[in-house]
Amino acid sequence: MELLSNIWNALTTPNExxxxxxxxxxxxxxxVFSVLLFSxxxxxxxxxxxxxxxxxxxSFVSIISNYFIPTPFNLIINYIFMVIFIHLLFKTxxxxxxxxxxxxxxxxxxxxxxxxxxxxxxxxxSFYDSSVIPIYRILYxxxxxxxxxxxxxxxxxxxxxxKIFDEIDGKNKKIIYFNLVFGIxxxxxxxxxxxxxxxxxxxxxTFLSFLSMLAYFSISIxxxxxxxKLASMTQKLQNAEEYNKTLSILHDNVRGFxxxxxxxxxxxxxxxxxxxxxxxxxxxxxxxxDCQKVNNLYILNPKLINNPGVYSLLTxxxxxxxxxxxxxxxxxLLDLSKLNMKIYDFTRVxxxxxxxxxxxxxxxxxKIMNIIFRDDSKNHRQLIIVENTYNDKNVxxxxxxxxxxxxxxxxxxxxxxxxxxxxxxxKNLNLHTTKNEKYFSQxxxxxx
Numbered sequence: 001m002e003l004l005s006n007i008w009n010a011l012t013t014p015n016e017x018x019x020x021x022x023x024x025x026x027x028x029x030x031x032v033f034s035v036l037l038f039s040x041x042x043x044x045x046x047x048x049x050x051x052x053x054x055x056x057x058x059s060f061v062s063i064i065s066n067y068f069i070p071t072p073f074n075l076i077i078n079y080i081f082m083v084i085f086i087h088l089l090f091k092t093x094x095x096x097x098x099x100x101x102x103x104x105x106x107x108x109x110x111x112x113x114x115x116x117x118x119x120x121x122x123x124x125x126s127f128y129d130s131s132v133i134p135i136y137r138i139l140y141x142x143x144x145x146x147x148x149x150x151x152x153x154x155x156x157x158x159x160x161x162x163k164i165f166d167e168i169d170g171k172n173k174k175i176i177y178f179n180l181v182f183g184i185x186x187x188x189x190x191x192x193x194x195x196x197x198x199x200x201x202x203x204x205x206t207f208l209s210f211l212s213m214l215a216y217f218s219i220s221i222x223x224x225x226x227x228x229k230l231a232s233m234t235q236k237l238q239n240a241e242e243y244n245k246t247l248s249i250l251h252d253n254v255r256g257f258x259x260x261x262x263x264x265x266x267x268x269x270x271x272x273x274x275x276x277x278x279x280x281x282x283x284x285x286x287x288x289x290d291c292q293k294v295n296n297l298y299i300l301n302p303k304l305i306n307n308p309g310v311y312s313l314l315t316x317x318x319x320x321x322x323x324x325x326x327x328x329x330x331x332x333l334l335d336l337s338k339l340n341m342k343i344y345d346f347t348r349v350x351x352x353x354x355x356x357x358x359x360x361x362x363x364x365x366x367k368i369m370n371i372i373f374r375d376d377s378k379n380h381r382q383l384i385i386v387e388n389t390y391n392d393k394n395v396x397x398x399x400x401x402x403x404x405x406x407x408x409x410x411x412x413x414x415x416x417x418x419x420x421x422x423x424x425x426x427k428n429l430n431l432h433t434t435k436n437e438k439y440f441s442q443x444x445x446x447x448x
Contacts, residue, residue, distance in 0.1 A: 011135040018134045023066060026141055028059045033148045034104035040155050041103055044090050054089055058082055091426075093344065110213060111147050117207075119143065175227075179220055186216070300330075307336040309347050314371070317354040326358060326367040334373040334382055340448040341382075341429065345422045349431075350384065352415040353442050357388035360440060364389040370439070384444040395440070397433040 010018055035051050038044065061081045065074040079101070087097040119140055120127060130136045271280035300318060305311040314330075321328050339346060354371075361367045370387040403417040423429045430445040 011138075012133060014129075014132040015134055016132055019132060019137055020067075022134060022138065024063055027062050027066070028055065029145060030108070031055050031058050031062070033145065033152065036152050037107060037148070037155075038086075038100035038103045039090075040152060042092075042096055042100055044092060044096065044100065046090050050089055054085060057085060091342070093342070107148060107151060108144070111144050111151075113209060113213060115140075115143055115147070179223075186213070304332055305336060307339070307343060309343055310336055310350070313347050313351055313354075317351070317358065321358050321361075321369055324358065324362040324367070326361050326369050329368070329370045331370075331372045331374070334375050334384075336373070339382065339446065341426070341446050345425075349419050349422055349444060350386075352419050353386045353444075356415060357386050357440075357442075360390040360392075361388040363391055368439075380448055382446040382448065384446075385441060387439040387441045389438060390435070390440040393435075393437070395435065397435060400433075 032055055035054055039046055039051070058078075058081060062078050065077045069077060083097060083101050086092060086100045087094070090100070092100060116127070116130075120130060123130075123136065125133075125136060130140055267283060268280065271277075271283060300311075300315055302308070302311050305314060318328055318330070357369050361369050366389050368387075368389045370385070372383070372385040372387075374383050374385075376383050401416045401420045419431065423431050428447040430447070432443040432445060434441045434443070
């Protein structure tokens, strides 16, 4: 009985030592909820191992800083480590990283605003009592975590998520960043008011404050989704415009083939009847070129190239090559929606390689460029190969990646240097550069 009495006394009287001990499991649980919330809302693909590493590391940093570094400097350190670790561990872009950091803070802050005043009024205690008396502290945090878990289940059940697009233009991104900064500042002001004046604030004022903050963030999230949908729709319209051009060219080519079909067959028959195999071979090569053009135009289809950014890039570069008289051969045996690489980095690398291939082949007597996408499942990798004819047979396949190296005048020589920088960021990426008497080849290898 004495033991139970001592435990009860420890729980029902001010006990900062016990509160400090209890903060350890509470910190871990809060970080677990934070990971669940931002990974679910932002649709961040991550393994259990990644989540466990994040929880363990951030929990350790938070606990150590809370014990040895005074407030508010401990919070600043915690937040810095959170941002860095989210970005590095989950491979998120800057925009996703900021949102992943902010979303749990906003949700927990709103929950706190919602329950604090009613909780204190219901138990008839002060804010100080709820902070230093363990039983009140435990009950308060338990309610907070229950509500956070319900919110997480709601998001998961409704499959609600914010899909962040790299295609959002700079102007819209600035608006979003400003909105987020303003929101955080407003939330901090509200939190300070809550901490210092919670005992004097009427329930009605607290409720109205909560509603106004909830309305602000709801409208902000709604505006964010509208901006992203608008950016996506803009990209789709651009792709549709490119596809219409492709269809128009394809239609003209098919009409031309239909019109000339009888003449083509008759010409082939003439070579066969006279047994002129050499003439037939030459004619077939010329015919094959036209067939390849039609085949390429068929491949330049947003349903086959099922990534808007890659589709737009390929159609633009294809038309650029065609204008320079370059024969383009394209092969697509890869599902681009399952590309195991950030699409922003991929389009940057592919764009640089295609630009270089167009520049090099346009100077050749025989202007040829081959673009190949295929899945090498045997070696667990995705391959993107860009080949082109070239004149400089003495080109050094290592020096071309040096900063400032260029074989042309008025070129910065930063393209391939940027490519190597991008590829070095990830362990699953490789670029294999080779050359032979006819082709200069760049092979992107994406391992999975």
